[in-house]
Amino acid sequence: MTHLTLQAVTKRFNAAYAVDSVDLSVPDGKLVCFLGPSGCGKTTLLRMIAGLETPSSGSINFAGRNITHLPANQRDFGMVFQSLALFPHMTVAQNVAYPLKLRKTAKDAQARRVAELLELIQLPHMANRPVTQLSGGQRQRVAIARAIASQPKLLLLDEPLSALDAKLREAMQVEIRLLQQRLGITTIMVTHDQREAMTMADEIVVMEKGRIAQVGKPLDIYRDPVSEFVADFIGLGNILPVTYDGAGAVSLPGGRRIAVAQPARVPSSSSDIRLLIRPEDVCVKLASDNAGQNRLAGTVTFIRDVGASLEATIDCTGFTLTAATTPRETPGLTLGMPVLAELPPHACKLIAARAAH
Ligand code: ATP
Numbered sequence: 001m002t003h004l005t006l007q008a009v010t011k012r013f014n015a016a017y018a019v020d021s022v023d024l025s026v027p028d029g030k031l032v033c034f035l036g037p038s039g040c041g042k043t044t045l046l047r048m049i050a051g052l053e054t055p056s057s058g059s060i061n062f063a064g065r066n067i068t069h070l071p072a073n074q075r076d077f078g079m080v081f082q083s084l085a086l087f088p089h090m091t092v093a094q095n096v097a098y099p100l101k102l103r104k105t106a107k108d109a110q111a112r113r114v115a116e117l118l119e120l121i122q123l124p125h126m127a128n129r130p131v132t133q134l135s136g137g138q139r140q141r142v143a144i145a146r147a148i149a150s151q152p153k154l155l156l157l158d159e160p161l162s163a164l165d166a167k168l169r170e171a172m173q174v175e176i177r178l179l180q181q182r183l184g185i186t187t188i189m190v191t192h193d194q195r196e197a198m199t200m201a202d203e204i205v206v207m208e209k210g211r212i213a214q215v216g217k218p219l220d221i222y223r224d225p226v227s228e229f230v231a232d233f234i235g236l237g238n239i240l241p242v243t244y245d246g247a248g249a250v251s252l253p254g255g256r257r258i259a260v261a262q263p264a265r266v267p268s269s270s271s272d273i274r275l276l277i278r279p280e281d282v283c284v285k286l287a288s289d290n291a292g293q294n295r296l297a298g299t300v301t302f303i304r305d306v307g308a309s310l311e312a313t314i315d316c317t318g319f320t321l322t323a324a325t326t327p328r329e330t331p332g333l334t335l336g337m338p339v340l341a342e343l344p345p346h347a348c349k350l351i352a353a354r355a356a357h
Pocket of ligand 1: 017036037038039040042043044045192
């Protein structure tokens with residue numbers, strides 16, 4: 001069942017479009033991430049869903065009801081912002097109980113719900129501690145417990161993890177995702193971190209300049225991006241300008257031709273085509289191997305070996321490729337070494353070039 005639908009939602013600030021005609025359906029119980037670079041309109045879109053910003057035009061429906069102009073405090077949505085906005089003079093339990101107090105929930109029911117939530121976030125022993133004496137990750141969990149205390153129908157998270165260091169951030173991503181799945185609460189999260197979105201989301205909405213560039217499951221977007229912008233924003237990629245001959249082959253910079261899988265969507269103009277191949281799809285072979293189809297001669301110019309994975313930059317004269325492999329798969333790789341980079345045709349995707357500015 002679709003829970004939340006947006007139709008042609010637009011927000012202008014003076015003459016500038018922060019969000020431009022967004023259509024979107026968010027299914028029940030899913031976690032959807034709004035992902036995109038700074039200024040693409042993610043927060044403005046979330047704030048309109050929250051009721052903190054009024055659309056210039058378009059409509060927002062939730063559970064079959066038009067809520068476009070419904071005040072934020074009547075929407076029954078839980079929210080967590082980047083700043084968390086916990087009350088510093090209150091304890092953990094008082095913070096979590098706050099929304100219940102606002103709703104005049106009976107004292108004993110409040111106490112039961114707070115105890116249940118503190119169990120859920122694994123902080124039952126910290127109920128009476130002032131929130132100022134918690135670590136970043138603990139504060140994060142309290143903010144989430146407070147946001148879900150009154151069993152909101154929708155949870156809205158705006159970059160909730162951005163203040164945390166990398167390791168804690170990754171741990172919290174898993175924690176929030178597991179919690180969201182356990183509760184089955186429909187959740188929308190804003191992030192500019194593609195890895196975070198890939199880790200947590202059922203669906204990613206990639207935004208570019210106020211518009212939706214692509215919506216889909218994380219791996220579908222990673223494997224089949226619709227444009228150079230999306231390909232570049234989601235994960236590492238080798239993106240090369242090519243010319244397509246219309247029959248399963250492209251010419252690379254420098255003129256070498258290689259085979260590609262027949263594209264599902266052939267970009268409209270042959271001069272605006274890019275070839276995308278992800279680093280993990282580039283196979284590094286010894287130069288003494290047979291030259292052969294889609295094997296390009298090159299020289300290793302950089303190696304990033306972090307133990308579990310290895311990334312090699314290969315200069316192929318006219319363009320460079322990044323190959324992701326492991327030290328075990330490619331032992332003995334050294335700087336300056338001549339190699340063959342194999343680009344399997346099925347992994348070569350053709351996409352439309354980014355529009356010129
Ligand atoms: P970030 O990741 O940096 O938070 P974002 O994708 O969330 O960016 P928004 O905050 O939604 O982007 O902003 C989208 C555009 O709207 C930006 O150009 C921003 O400057 C503009 N904007 C946002 N809020 C206002 C406002 N209250 N008044 C005028 N312009 C605004």
